[in-house]
Amino acid sequence: MSKERFWILITYDVNVEEKEGRRRLRQVAKTCERYGQRVQKSVFELEVDALLFERLHVTLRDKIDEQKDSLRIYRLGVNKDRNIWHYGINNSIDFNAPMIL
Amino acid sequence: MSKERFWILITYDVNVEEKEGRRRLRQVAKTCERYGQRVQKSVFELEVDALLFERLHVTLRDKIDEQKDSLRIYRLGVNKDRNIWHYGINNSIDFNAPMIL
Numbered sequence: 001m002s003k004e005r006f007w008i009l010i011t012y013d014v015n016v017e018e019k020e021g022r023r024r025l026r027q028v029a030k031t032c033e034r035y036g037q038r039v040q041k042s043v044f045e046l047e048v049d050a051l052l053f054e055r056l057h058v059t060l061r062d063k064i065d066e067q068k069d070s071l072r073i074y075r076l077g078v079n080k081d082r083n084i085w086h087y088g089i090n091n092s093i094d095f096n097a098p099m100i101l
Numbered sequence: 102m103s104k105e106r107f108w109i110l111i112t113y114d115v116n117v118e119e120k121e122g123r124r125r126l127r128q129v130a131k132t133c134e135r136y137g138q139r140v141q142k143s144v145f146e147l148e149v150d151a152l153l154f155e156r157l158h159v160t161l162r163d164k165i166d167e168q169k170d171s172l173r174i175y176r177l178g179v180n181k182d183r184n185i186w187h188y189g190i191n192n193s194i195d196f197n198a199p200m201i202l
Contacts, residue, residue: 009175011112013141040114040171042143057186066189070141074110075184076175083176085158088167 002050007080008073010036010044010060015068027063028071031056045080103151108181109174111137111145111161116169128164129172132157146181 010032014025032038035056036046048056057073064071076083111133115126133139136157137147149157158174165172177184 009110011141011144039173040112040143042141043112043173061188064189069189070191071188072140072144073186074175074177076177085174087158087162087172088165088170090171 004078005047005049006053006078007076008046008048008053008056009076010046010056011072011074012042012060012064013070014042014064021065021068024063024065024069028060031059031063039086045076105179106148106150107154107179108177109147109149109154109157110177111147111157112173112175113143113165114171115143115165122166122169125164125166125170129161132160132164140187146177 012028014028015021016025029038032044032046035048035052036044038044046052046056053075060071060073113129115129116122117126130139130145133145133147136149136153137145139145147153147157161172161174
């Protein structure tokens, strides 16, 4: 399997009307945070290789309720920056910055 | 300017704590709906040419409050379908279908 890394975007709508939905939302966010960068409330950018890419499909699909939630995964390519424009406040976190504990 | 059409993705977080924010949210959604397809609550896919692409940057930037909201535009390329995976409920509307009035 290719070791080449590429960027993906994950967007989701989780139905949080019920407590169980809020739990799912936390689970999805937690998985995305583990491997990528939150850029908006329900939008994450992740740099992955083919193996992680496959795993994320399975893991995230397992965490949502397919009758109530929506999850989309976009493959952005190897160089993402020239294809993204951002306006307004920036929610992104620099994961390379030292953590304040 | 090139007439070639390509796909873009627009994602936004609008701060709706105040009434003015809810108005901005409606305005952003309305503009996106005019040219594209809503796929999640705050995620739209639009097929544009270079001119519309430039216009959308200006129009949407004008509608958000850059101190409070976040707007991201992703260029997806000419063929989007092979780079998108969807799980769960489908919010998208078929704009080519006859409208029920």
